[in-house]
Amino acid sequence: MSEHHVSHYLCIGCPLGCRLEVEDDGTDIVEVRGWDCKRGERYGREEHTDPRRVVATTVKVRGALWARIPVKTSGSVPKAMVREIAKAVRNVEVEAPVRLGAAVLTDVLGTGVDIVATRDVERV
C-alpha cells in the first residue's frame, strides 16, 4: 500500500487565487481539489507533475548603448533548472550589433533550449 500525499499550490490563473490541493498516491495524481474553474485543475496537474518556466535574464554586450542586452529561453525549461541556467548565462558576452531572436547560447545545459536576444541592439 503506497502513501497518499497532498501538495499545495496557489492557482495563478486569475486574481481569485484558489488554493489548490493535489493528492497523489506516490505515482499518479488521485485528485486535484480547491479550484473554481477547469483552468485551475489543469494548472494544479501541470505544477505538480512537470512545472516549467521561461527564464528571462541579461548578458553583457560590448559596443552598445547599454551594458546589457535582455535574453530569454526560447522555450520553457524545468523549474528545477532555472537557477543553474541563469548562472550559466551569466558568463556569456556578446558584441553589438545583435538582432532580436539571435541565439547567444545554444542548447543551454543540454535542455535543447537556446538563449535568445529579446531586442535589437545597434553598434554605437
Add this chain to the structure above:
Amino acid sequence: MITDEIRHLARAYDVVISGGGPAGMAAAIGARSQGAEKILLIDREREAGGILWQCIHHGFGLHHFGEELTGPEYAQRYLEEVLENDIDVLTDTYVCDISPERQLKLMSGRHGIAVVDAKAVVLAMGARERTRGAIRIPGERPSGVLTAGLAQKFVNMMGYLPGRRVVILGSGDIGLIMARRLTLEGVEVKGVFEIMPHANGLNRNIVQCLHDYDIPLHLSTTVVDIHGRQRVEKVTVAPVDGALKPDLSRAWDIDCDTVLLSIGLIPENELSRKIDLRLDPVTSGPVVNSTMETSMNGVFACGNVVHIHDLVDFVSEESVLAGRNAGAYITGRRPPKDNIRLLPGDNVAYCVPHTLSSEREHIVYMRVRKPIEKCSVRFGEVLEKKLRYVFPAEMVNIKVKPQFLENFHGDALRVDVVQR
C-alpha cells in the same frame, strides 16, 4: 534598425507626441491612421520604448498580440511599426513647455533649445515611482535605499547590482519581479514586506517570483526604521494592527545593505501642471473627455500619464484612440461633444474617460477600492454588467454601447460596483 533618430527637425508638425513609451508609440500610429501627415514622437531617453526596455520578463501583449512577449519584444514590435509609418522620432529631447497656441519648447541633445508648432499634441509621459518621501519611513539617510524600478534599470540595462543583501518594501509587481531578478543574479533577497493584509502583485508573480525561490512574503508588516551611517546596515520591521499602526514590541531587525521600495507609481504630470491642465485628484492625471482630450483644446493624453495601468495592452488600446482623435482634430472632423459626466459611486475610485457621448461606443476604464466576488458594475439604471470578481490591483474595463445611453436623459451618470 530600431533607433532611427531624425537629423532634421521641422518647425511645424500636424501632431507632436510628448513621451515615446507604448502610449506615445500607439498614439503616433493612431494619428497616422486618421491622415495626420507630419508626426513627431519625442522622448527624453536615448531611445523610444519607455519603461518596457527594462521590463525584461514575460507577460506583455497577451491581449494585444495574442502571445506572451517580454517587455523589450513588445517595445520593438511597436517601434518597428512606428518607423514603417514614417513617424519622426526625436530622442534625447525633453518637452519643457507647451503654449496655449500649442507651440512646444524643447531641450534636445542634438538640436539644443528648439520650438515646434503643433496642430495637435498628445501627452504620453508615463509615470514615476513613489519614493521614500511619499511614505515617510523614519530613520537615517544612508545610501542603498532606492526604488525597485530604478534598481531594475541598473541591473537590466546598466549592469550594476544595487547590493548584496536586499529587503523589499511593498508587494507591488515591480518589487516581486525584482526579488526574482536579483536572486537569479546571485543576490540574497531577505524578504518582501507589505503593510496591507494582502499582496498587491499578481498571483503569478507571488508564485513565480517568491515561492519558486523560497523568498518570504510578510503581510501586515512594515519597515519602521532604517539604520546605517554611510550605507544601509540593517532595517527594523514590525507587524501592524488593523489601523496599520506598527506594534514596536514585536519588532525585529534584519541585516541588509539595500532597501528597494515598490510602493506604487504616480502619473508624471510636471508638464500638465505647468500648462494648467485640469487634473483629477484621485488619478493625479489630466481629466479627459471621451476622445482623450484634456481641458486644453487640441491637447490629448493617454497611458500612465492619465491613470496607472497594470497591463500594457490597455495602454496601447487607449492610446491608439487618443492618437486617432488627435488626427481627426486637425482635419476638423470632430465627433459630437460629450453630454454625460461619469460620477464614481460605490466602490469606484475613478473612471476614465471622465465624460461620454451618447452617440458613440466607449470603453470605460475604472479602478475599485476593495475586492468583491460576484459583483455587478452599474451605470445608473441604464447598464448592468456582471463580473465574477473585482480587485483593486486589476483595472476594470467595460464596453458601453450607444443604445444603453440613448435612454439616459440626465447629465451625470453614477457608476457603482456592488455585490450581487
